[in-house]
Amino acid sequence: MSSPVILSLPEGCKVKFIAEGAANLVFELDLSEIVDTSSQEFFQGKLLRVAKTGTKAYLHQELHAYWETVVQPLFDGGDLVQQWLVRLRTNGTDQGRDDDDIISRLNAALHANETLRREDFQGSKVVDAEYGMLVEDMRKRDEDDVVLEFKPKWLAQSPNAPPSAKRCRNCAREAHRMNTKKRKKGAPILCALDLVHCRTDPRALEHVIPHLTSSGSGLVENGPANNSSIINWLVTNTLLERLRDVQVGNDSTGPLSIPDAKADGESTQAQNENRKRQLEQLQLAMTLRDCTCFLRVRSRSNGVHVEAKLADLDKKNWHAKLSYWQKMERTLQDEGYYAATEEPRQITTCRLEREASHCTVGMSER
Secondary structure, X not given: OOOOOEOOXXXXXXXXXXXXXXXXXXXXXXXXXXXXXXXXXXXXXXXXXXXXXXXXXXXXXHHHHHHHHHHHHHOOHHHEOOEEEEEOOOOOEEOOEEOHHHHHHHXXXXXXXXXXXXXHHOOOOEOOOOEEEEEEOOOOOOOOOEEEEEOOOOOOOOXXXXXXXXXXXXXXXXXXXXXXXXXXXXXXXXXXXXXXXXXXXXXXXXXXXXXXXXXXOOOOOOOHHHHHHHHHHHHHOOHHHHHHHHXXXXXXXXXXXXXXXXXXXXXXXXXXXXXXXXXXXXXXHHHHOOOEEEEEEEEXXXXXXXXXXXXXXXXXXXXXXXXXXXXXXXXXXXXXXXXXXXXXXXOOOOHHHHHHHHHHHHHHOO
16 A cells, blocks of 8 residues: 655654765654644654755655555565655645745754764755655664664675675675775674574574674673574574565676667667666665664563564665676676685685685595
8 A cells, every 4th residue: 555645744843863874864853842643643753864965866756656666565564664755845835834944954953963974974965855754763662672783785695706706795895895995904794694594504693693792782781681582583584585585586697697778779679678677676686785674672571572674775776876786796706806815815704705614624624
């Protein structure tokens, strides 16, 4: 069922800037002065997400339509962070209120926190758009709740990786990032392949748990019950396996398989339709590879429960990204990042690299 378009934020609603990413800004809604109780009830537990200036992302109405018609049908209802389109402004006024004030209030709240923003994000503002997005608030509901989030990323190997690759797409990309960004060496990232092997491989679980229970998540501090619940979720959940399956199902050949666009008249209708279909599938796969997984651990009288949902499933702009995706695959191949032969050599905990090392040790002991 299609979600209703909310005409406007309720009268008297205040906003507080809380977070941002490369393309969007997130605000908390202060509903304390809203008189309309029905509006207060509806907007409770939701955050306002708006687009930033200077991005190549699609407009929120197009993002929402894609989420509703393409992404949402792939999952069970409880698997996704819910979202609703909200009107930020109209061509005139709504019930006597000047909608232009909403954008200015958002920018004022943003400006008040300018010094707290990441340096490369400072200066960007709320885009002058008609729509924003209400999103389900996945933060703590109660004081004892624990919330953590992570990016599942590529839960299966890239179709363009060499058959003999010793690294998955995630770990190869991270090794490349370490070399090109001249980052200080720290703890290796979590290998995404381990996330979908916790059910069958205790060693995968051993690698995942430290990544999820560090980084200030609070799980360790809140006792073994929370840790136990997270472990149980990792070995029993079907959400990440489902995410992996729809990633693979929509990209079995990789970005490098997309044929170059040809001038009008140089390709047949069938070829054009095939390229369009490949691009749409790759677009969806890359959307699914860049989502966020929220885990909310809640203590109740009948035990500790884990609520898991996927968010940030925004339609990728293949027009702007395709050449980058293809270039990255060639780089990871040609410069030895898939093969783990790059210079200088980076250390990863990739599942494939561990398996290759284990096989080498096993053969040497024979």
